[in-house]
Amino acid sequence: MSDEYVEQRSISGPLLGVVAAALLAALGGLLWCHLLQNKMDVAEQRIVAADQKNVDLTEKLEATNARLRATSETLGQTVGMTQKQIEIRTQSIIAQQKASTAKLEQEAAANSQKIGAVSTDVASVKTDVGGVKTDVATTKSDLEATKTQLNRVVGDAGVMSGLIATNHDELEILKHKGDRNYLEFTLQKGAKPTLLSTVKLQLKKADEKHSRYTLNVSSDDRTIEKKDKGLDEPVQFYNGKDPVLYELVVNVISKNTVSGYLSTPKSGGRAAAAQ
Incomplete structure (x- = not known):
């Protein structure tokens, strides 16, 4: 009996050690699983939070893009209107300059014609004066000739x-x-x-x-x-x-x-x- 007892005790000791190790390993696994689950939960929360931030950032980015597009359109319209006004004003100035140039050319041509007419008139007057002198001389000659024709009877x-x-x-x-x-x-x-x-x-x-x-x-x-x-x-x-x-x-x-x-x-x- 004592030998069997001794033999049983010798067998159960290692077995208990294995069981204990297994239990410890199981507990350790459970603990590790629990810790891992906690870490996964935290990571998932962080992922959710990150996703929400991404959503918020996306919304803000879209809003910013919308504002930028609106601002760009407004600015483009303003610049376009300003450019159009500049073009219209430029065309108006060019037209005024052309009209002024044409008017000056017409006035210059008219003045040239007037100067030519005055020159012609002056030449005509000179000719007329010469003609008058000739007529006066002729008249004097005619008068002298007529005087000689007058007679007494x-x-x-x-x-x-x-x-x-x-x-x-x-x-x-x-x-x-x-x-x-x-x-x-x-x-x-x-x-x-x-x-x-x-x-x-x-x-x-x-x-x-x-x-x-x-x-x-x-x-x-x-x-x-x-x-x-x-x-x-x-x-x-x-x-x-x-x-x-x-x-x-x-x-x-x-x-x-x-x-x-x-x-x-x-x-x-x-x-x-x-x-």
Whole structure:
């Protein structure tokens, strides 16, 4: 019995040791599993927290991106509008410059034309002045020639007349000489007597074919008939308290009408005619 007991005790001792080791190993495994589970729980919590942070960051990033896009669009619109305004303003300035340049060119062309016109006018004036000088010289020559054509003849009263004008131009020369008064007249047959200076003239007859005429001269309360007188013939008579020689000359004879002039001394009568 004691040998068997000793043998049993010798067998159970190692077995207990194995069991104890196994138990310790199991406890250790359980403890390690528990610790591992805790670590896994903590890691999972951290992963969840990290995922949430990622979600939050993603949302913030998307919000930021949205704000950036909105800001970019607004800025782009503003820049686009500003660029458009700049382009419009630039085009307006260019158009104004073109208009101003065109206006200046037109004004320059107009001024050039005016200068050319003035130059032409000046040249024309110079030409006209030269022409006037030539005309004056010609007129002087004509006057000199006309003066030589004026002549003196014996009138119907047997007195040497003054210079006789046969037309209007020659009469103007006599007027400018200023030696006598010259009054022009036109007489109609059958009309009332025409008053010239202090005498009256009345046409009685006009023969255009033969260049002859007859008229009455009323002077100093008496009437004298000057009958059958000729063209450019000095018709003479005396007039006034201190008798002075008057002359009349007819230069034009037409049907029932004669035209000419009355010559009176400077000291005699009025220088105007009346009907």
